Amino acid sequence: MPKEFIEMEIPVPYGSIKAKAWGSASTHSHQILALHGWQDNAGSFDTLIPLLPDSVYVLAVDLPGHGLSSHLPPGCPYHDLVFLMEVKRVVDHMNWTKFTILGHSMGAAIGMFYSCLYPKTVTKVIAIDMIKPLSFPAEELAKRTSDGINAFLTLEHKNSIPPVYDHKTTVEKMISAHAIYGSLTEEAAECLLKRGAKVSSDGKGEYFTRDNRIKAVLFQRMDSEALLNYLQNIECELIIIKAKNGIQLDPQEVNQKFIQLYERKCKTFKLIEVEGQHHVHLIEPQNVVSFITNEFNITNGN
Template sequence: MGLLSELKLAVPWGHIAVKAWGSQKNPPVLCLHGWLDNANSFDRLIPLLSQDYYYVAMDFGGHGLSSHYNPGLPYYHQNFVSEVRRVATAFKWTRFSLLGHSFGGTVGGMFACIFPELVDKLILLDSTPFLLDSNETENILTYKRRNIEHTLQVEASQKSPRVLSPEEMLQGFLSNNSHVKKECGELLLQRGATKVATGLVLNRDRRISLPENSFEFMSRELFVHSTRSLQANVLLIKAMSGYYDVRRTNDDNKEPVVFMVDTLKTILRERFQFVEVPGNHYVHLNEPHLVAGAINSFLQSQSRMTHSRL
């Protein structure tokens, strides 16, 4: 399935860049990338998926080829959720599915709870629909402060974007993304960096370089309450060697993820499917064939099972 088009959707601060595969006559699937990634995250997966759908992968604001927010306008999780609404409105979708990796899954999950009537299916790739504050409660005020201070520091800085050689850019990217294969890092940088006279500069807005500038944590009580509002069928694909917490130091504690899966299973019942696959956090990009079958089955079938292992 070849790339159909590259589009720029107008928004008050500039544009949201999207790339699309397939026919607009087919049911739409909006693809949401992870934190600091971009729409190229889905380049190797979408060609393996059913051609009966129209796939649109967007760059969140400040990522990829999308415009940066205006100076003085901060990035918050809710802003990214509202961008999904803007894209759906631009395409005049009244019902669509969401496919989200990592941070994109938490954005998609929140959207599906706020606008439950719009979302048919929600597919989470090594992600959960929200982030629990289980390990974060005592830090949340610190994160809010750091968000404000970091944003002000970046806006006050007069430094030009750092220029690196393609080799330096790739090595730096891979050192910060140990789960990404070299060829996949190159693919993400095709959209995530721009050529200048002396090398490459990253496209992304420096204001989103701290996770607390983009993520939002939720209590267990609110997680349960929000899950009850979901009308969508939900597929959660968990990579066996993937991440379990936005703070990697907490990855040994699997209990929050177990709680979230059990809650989804209890509330959604036959509308929830949980699949474990071999691979790491970027399995959809490194080894897309390991997740394509489960996604295709989920998109095309109304029957649900609660747990499987591929």
């Protein structure tokens, strides 16, 4: 895949979804929608996509409030249902009827949900370092929901003018923000900052482009049993590429229930473990690229 890409802008009622596209949508049969993780952006795939074969077309989007995409209007909370709706807008804009979702972390969860909502359109979901979407014990659902609402309202009332930092501090803050998920290298941080930061109007520093309110995304609140029922509709091919030192959101016995569901419901299911941390696709893309290209029965350069 050439390193060159084009910037795309997909109109939505509140502004636009920004995206990076590699390849030619009209000549490539393998269409891939790349969805980044929470508080990341399309730059999350910058080191991986150039390693993919020339015969694929990849559209990597900035989800609302992330990267260069428009922020939701004042008063509108971020929710993974909002992200799902925007994915549908993107798919409709591209006139795609069959495509693959390549998702990292939250993007992988969105891909799984989307494949259940529109099972006839998604042929594959390739999930990087995500076994299953978030779920919570049933007795915690009400409190977690109220905590999420309170967190969003608190962020909403904060000063909307983003602070300005020098570049070194911006890099340090990006690395620090991801420390909970593992070590982000300076090079990886720079990839994310190409879309994750802009030079201030006075030219004296940089500010983060993301909407600060995305720190309080109101994810769908379900216990594991409800989530199992939701995912009964999954029927695509599912490939999970799990980093050995990645995130562990659930006990193994919970993950195993979902693995058994995938084995029953998916056309094909593979669980592949690779060396690396949560952002393995960005920091060590060579560890994952062969497993992705293998799914399309294509070799690099063809």
